[in-house]
Every structure is written in C-alpha cells, then in structure tokens.
Amino acid sequence: MAKPGKSVILILALLLLAAIISNTAIGSTSISPDITTKILVTEIINGVLDITEKIFPSATAKILMANPFIEKTWTDSQEVIISDIRLPRVLLAALVGAALSTAGCAMQGLLKNPMADPYIIGMSSGAALGASLAFLLLLPVQLLSFIGAVITIFVVYNISKIGGKVPVDTLLLSGIAVGSLLAALTSLIIFISHSPHQIIFWLMGGLWTANWDKVKITSVMIIFGILVLYRFAWSLNVMLLGEEQAQYLGINIEQVKRYVLVLSALVTAAAVSVSGIIGFVGLIIPHIMRIIVGPDHRILFPASTLMGAVFLVLCDTFSRTIIDSVELPVGIVTAMFGAPFFIYLLRKRRQSLYA
Amino acid sequence: MLEIRDLSAGYGHRHVLEHISLKASEGEVVGIIGSNGSGKTTLLKTITKVLEPISGTVLIDGTNVNEMQSKEIAKKVAVVSQVISINFEFTVEDIVLMGRTPYIKGSETVEDINIVRDAMEKTNTLFLKDRLITQLSGGELQRVIIARAFAQNPKILLLDEPTSHLDITNQIDILNLIKNASRKGMVVVAVIHDLNLAAYYCDKICLLQDGKLISAGTPEQVLTSSNIERAFNITVKVIPNEITNSLYVIPVLEPLHDTLH
Numbered sequence: 001m002a003k004p005g006k007s008v009i010l011i012l013a014l015l016l017l018a019a020i021i022s023n024t025a026i027g028s029t030s031i032s033p034d035i036t037t038k039i040l041v042t043e044i045i046n047g048v049l050d051i052t053e054k055i056f057p058s059a060t061a062k063i064l065m066a067n068p069f070i071e072k073t074w075t076d077s078q079e080v081i082i083s084d085i086r087l088p089r090v091l092l093a094a095l096v097g098a099a100l101s102t103a104g105c106a107m108q109g110l111l112k113n114p115m116a117d118p119y120i121i122g123m124s125s126g127a128a129l130g131a132s133l134a135f136l137l138l139l140p141v142q143l144l145s146f147i148g149a150v151i152t153i154f155v156v157y158n159i160s161k162i163g164g165k166v167p168v169d170t171l172l173l174s175g176i177a178v179g180s181l182l183a184a185l186t187s188l189i190i191f192i193s194h195s196p197h198q199i200i201f202w203l204m205g206g207l208w209t210a211n212w213d214k215v216k217i218t219s220v221m222i223i224f225g226i227l228v229l230y231r232f233a234w235s236l237n238v239m240l241l242g243e244e245q246a247q248y249l250g251i252n253i254e255q256v257k258r259y260v261l262v263l264s265a266l267v268t269a270a271a272v273s274v275s276g277i278i279g280f281v282g283l284i285i286p287h288i289m290r291i292i293v294g295p296d297h298r299i300l301f302p303a304s305t306l307m308g309a310v311f312l313v314l315c316d317t318f319s320r321t322i323i324d325s326v327e328l329p330v331g332i333v334t335a336m337f338g339a340p341f342f343i344y345l346l347r348k349r350r351q352s353l354y355a
Numbered sequence: 356m357l358e359i360r361d362l363s364a365g366y367g368h369r370h371v372l373e374h375i376s377l378k379a380s381e382g383e384v385v386g387i388i389g390s391n392g393s394g395k396t397t398l399l400k401t402i403t404k405v406l407e408p409i410s411g412t413v414l415i416d417g418t419n420v421n422e423m424q425s426k427e428i429a430k431k432v433a434v435v436s437q438v439i440s441i442n443f444e445f446t447v448e449d450i451v452l453m454g455r456t457p458y459i460k461g462s463e464t465v466e467d468i469n470i471v472r473d474a475m476e477k478t479n480t481l482f483l484k485d486r487l488i489t490q491l492s493g494g495e496l497q498r499v500i501i502a503r504a505f506a507q508n509p510k511i512l513l514l515d516e517p518t519s520h521l522d523i524t525n526q527i528d529i530l531n532l533i534k535n536a537s538r539k540g541m542v543v544v545a546v547i548h549d550l551n552l553a554a555y556y557c558d559k560i561c562l563l564q565d566g567k568l569i570s571a572g573t574p575e576q577v578l579t580s581s582n583i584e585r586a587f588n589i590t591v592k593v594i595p596n597e598i599t600n601s602l603y604v605i606p607v608l609e610p611l612h613d614t615l616h
Binding site for chain 1: 400405424425426429439449454459
C-alpha cells in the first residue's frame with residue numbers, strides 16, 4: 001500500500017511542475033514552452049542570486065562573473081507577460097487548489113463525513129460576509145474576508161464546545177446553522193448594495209486579481225498550514241477507527257481536533273481571501289485521491305495537496321482562455337469538469353465493489 | 356499490577372460505579388461479569404482515563420492514572436473492545452501498526468515494524484498482513500485487534516466482551532490467546548458475558564450489580580447460584596464440570612414442550 005502511494009506522489013509532483021510550466025505558456029499571447037521555460041529558469045536563478053547576495057556577497061560576485069544566465073532570446077514584453085502576469089496567477093491557482101484540497105481532506109477525515117469540504121462549518125459564509133462588507137464599505141476585501149472566515153470558525157468551535165469536548169456532530173450542525181445565518185446576511189448586503197455584481201462575481205470565485213503580493217502573503221500561510229497539517233496524518237488515521245479507540249491508543253483527540261480545525265481554517269481563509277469561493281476542489285479532489293491511494297492520510301494528504309494544485313491550475317487556464325477577452329469565474333469551471341468526472345468515478349467504483 | 360481503590364464513576368450526575376475496589380496481578384485473568392448496564396464497560400473506561408473518576412483512584416504499577424498522560428497510559432494498558440467494524444480500507448499491517456501510536460514520534464522505526472510482525476505472529480495474523488481490514492471475517496478481525504493491542508507492549512490487557520458475536524471456535528481461539536498472554540506475565544481484565552467461559556478461563560471473577568461489586572474471588576466463590584440469581588434475576592443451577600474441571604452454570608428454564616415426557 002505504502003509503496004505505490006509514494007510513486008503516486010512523485011508522479012503528481014512532476015505533473016504539477018509540468019502544469020505550472022505549460023500553463024504559464026498558455027494564454028492570449030502565445031509564447032512557446034521552451035521560451036517560457038527559459039524565462040522561468042532565469043527568474044529562478046535571479047531569485048536565488050538575490051538571496052545569496054544578501055548572505056554571501058563575495059561568493060555571489062564570483063558566480064555573477066561566471067555569468068550563469070541563459071542567453072536572452074525573448075522580448076521584454078514576453079518577459080513581463082510570463083513573470084509578472086501569468087506566473088503569479090498560475091502559482092496562486094496552485095496554492096489555492098492545494099489549500100482547498102488539503103483542508104477538505106482534513107475535514108473529511110476529522111468529521112468522518114464524506115460530504116465535508118473546507119467550507120462545511122461555515123468558513124466560506126464568514127469569508128463571503130467579510131468580503132461583501134468590504135465591497136459595501138470600500139474596505140480591503142482580502143483582509144475582511146480572511147477575518148470573516150477566522151471569526152466564523154472561532155464562533156462555531158465555541159458554540160459546539162460542551163464541557164471541554166467538541167462532538168463532531170455538534171460541530172457540523174452548528175457550522176451549518178452559523179453558515180446559514182451569515183449567508184442570509186450576505187444576501188441582505190447584496191440586496192441593498194449599489195453594485196451587487198462585484199459581490200456576486202467574488203462569490204463565484206476567480207483568480208483574476210492575482211499578483212506577486214498575494215502569492216507572497218498566501219504562500220506563507222498556506223505552505224505553513226499544510227505542512228503542519230501533515231503532522232496530524234497518523235492521528236487522523238487512528239481516529240478513523242473511532243474516537244474511543246483512538247483514545248485507548250493514547251491520542252489526545254480534543255487536541256487533534258483543535259489543531260486540525262485551526263490549521264484547516266487558516267489555509268482555507270488564506271485561499272478564500274484571494275480567490276473568492278471556489279467550490280468543488282476541496283470536496284472532490286480528496287475523494288478522487290482516496291479512491292486512488294486509499295485512506296492513509298500519510299499518502300492521502302500530499303496526494304490531495306498536489307492534485308488540488310494541478311486541478312485548479314488547469315481549470316484556471318481554461319477559464320481565462322476558453323472565451324476571447326472574457327474570463328469565466330473559475331468556480332464555474334471546477335464544478336463543470338469536476339462533477340462529471342467524479343460521477344464517473346463513483347459509478348466505476350460501485351461496479352467494482354459489487355462485481 | 357492494577358489496583359482500583361474505592362472508585363466511583365459516572366456520566367454527569369448519574370453514578371454508574373460506586374465504591375469499587377479490586378486488584379489484578381501479573382499472570383492473572385480477572386473476569387468481570389454482571390448484567391447489561393451493571394457498569395462493566397464504564398469500569399474499563401475509567402481504568403484508561405477515557406472517563407475521569409468522580410472519586411477514588413486507579414493505580415497502574417503504583418502510579419495514579421490521573422497523574423499519567425494518555426500516551427503513557429496507552430503504553431501500559433491496551434483495550435480490546437467488542438468486534439468493531441472498520442469501514443476504511445487500511446491494510447491489516449497498518450491497523451496493527453496503530454498499536455505503536457503511543458511510541459511513534461514522526462514515522463515508524465524498524466523496531467516498531469519488528470514488534471508489529473511479532474504481534475501478528477503471536478495472533479496468527481501475519482499471513483493477512485497485506486489484506487484490507489474491510490475484507491476480514493469477524494474472527495480474523497478480532498485477532499488483528501488483539502495483535503494491535505499486543506503491539507502496544509502493554510502490561511495490562513483490558514477486554515470488553517472480546518468474544519461476543521463470534522462463533523464457538525473463534526471464541527475459544529481468542530480466549531486461548533488471552534490466557535497465553537496472561538501466562539507470559541500480562542495482567543488481563545476481561546468483561547465476559549458467557550458465565551461458563553468465564554468459569555473456565557478466569558482465575559478471579561468480580562460480579563457487578565447496579566454499579567456495585569457484590570462478590571469477588573475464585574470462580575467457585577463467586578459463581579454460586581445465589582449470587583447469580585441476585586445479579587441476573589434468574590434461577591440457575593451450578594454444577595461441577597468434570598470434563599473441564601471447572602463449573603457449569605445452567606439456567607433453569609421451564610420446558611417448552613411436554614412431548615418429551
């Protein structure tokens with residue numbers, strides 16, 4: 001079980017790399033993949049040298065003398081398109097996809113509920129309310145949606161807490177209740193707003209506002225959150241046997257719940273704050289990977305992370321290239337591609353189970 | 356060694372156990388019997404600190420469990436419940452490896468794997484190691500769960516009706532495994548419903564009724580018809596079982612058919 005799992009991770013990692021390069025090459029201005037790769041490699045070399053220059057100035061000077069750069073065979077405008085427009089967008093798509101898929105995987109494992117996704121306990125509604133308020137009052141959208149999501153999870157967690165324990169059923173139900181309340185408030189804001197289409201577009205989810213600043217801020221939170229979540233892989237495995245069994249094996253289940261919730265909330269809030277509510281990735285990708293690699297979170301987590309990133313990169317490229325000069329909200333694309341594929345997998349699996 | 360002193364426990368304001376005291380030593384199989392709802396499972400939960408006692412203490416090798424981390428307790432005490440169903444497609448080896456949870460920091464070591472293999476060998480489950488846990492029979496599954504308990508390297512093994520839902524062959528198979536573990540120095544405390552199996556396998560028996568310990572001692576001392584009638588509210592006859600050299604408890608039922616006469 002563990003061995004094929006590891007090769008799946010390797011394949012997915014290569015797939016992600018290929019997806020990032022090829023999808024940076026694709027766009028309304030066509031730039032060939034080899035030029036794209038050369039620009040990307042040059043960017044990476046420059047980035048690394050920038051860092052080493054600060055730490056080892058003399059050694060860096062020597063490297064610069066040797067001129068490690070690739071000969072420039074591209075135009076300045078090509079370089080701007082690749083490194084300032086497309087690359088941050090593709091990377092942001094990868095980060096958001098990774099975040100939603102990993103958080104969805106964690107929530108499904110924690111709640112032992114196949115319907116769970118990163119939004120299930122009201123985080124998306126909180127983020128949406130924060131964003132709507134920001135649009136209404138002309139405040140920073142990214143910040144308010146982040147705060148909205150974090151406050152929601154905090155409120156839901158504390159509502160569900162009974163005598164120091166948080167039963168997952170109560171968590172789920174109070175999340176749905178709080179989520180409905182916040183969704184109603186969001187609808188109210190849309191109703192009274194002068195420019196409701198802004199809010200509605202945000203709710204559909206999209207990456208058209210991508211820039212390097214957003215990549216930098218979210219990558220710190222998302223990568224940190226995901227890596228710490230991986231540390232709970234084994235505990236989540238054991239908790240799949242039931243909470244009582246897990247306690248008998250020495251797992252502090254309330255602590256695991258708290259950490260997994262907080263970390264999932266962090267990565268989800270970071271993702272939602274830059275992308276709006278992109279549905280489906282966090283629900284479907286973990287299920288697909290569970291069918292392929294099994295329930296062991298030590299493999300399932302990284303597989304979901306990578307596949308989520310690949311999936312959203314592909315969907316985002318599709319959404320920005322399918323219609324000339326118009327961008328579809330990527331949330332529409334994820335559901336349109338994801339749902340039929342998932343239905344296909346469900347059917348296939350059912351046949352093999354009852355064969 | 357497991358020692359329970361004047362223990363009371365329950366859920367909220369409802370006391371399920373009242374003033375229980377008992378001792379179990381290495382090499383002993385202690386059976387806990389009593390009707391449904393008499394507090395047997397609650398007792399096991401309190402020993403492992405899954406449920407905090409209202410008053411009284413549980414001592415494991417002289418240390419109060421209240422002063423132990425749940426990880427430390429899991430290194431000393433393993434629990435095997437009734438046959439549970441696992442719906443997730445883990446391999447048998449993964450499930451047994453979960454017994455190493457209190458020891459594993461980061462990822463499992465070669466030593467962990469060796470202990471897991473050893474536990475599977477002892478329980479005759481090594482040949483199942485790559486099978487999915489969802490595909491096992493009830494008897495196989497329970498042997499795997501016992502292998503998981505052995506992988507914890509426990510001093511004390513607690514069993515909660517480990518053989519209910521199993522056929523007679525598997526019941527005996529599982530109880531022999533447990534008896535062997537006890538002979539090798541484990542403290543075994545088992546909740547058992549079948550009084551005859553309890554009489555045969557246990558060195559000591561504790562009889563619970565409504566959360567109180569009404570009798571404790573050897574099977575001969577505890578399994579008297581008056582004790583059983585009091586705890587279970589049925590009429591029984593207890594006769595010596597010469598074949599197994601233990602006792603035989605027979606419920607006295609009214610004949611359903613007169614045709615035999």
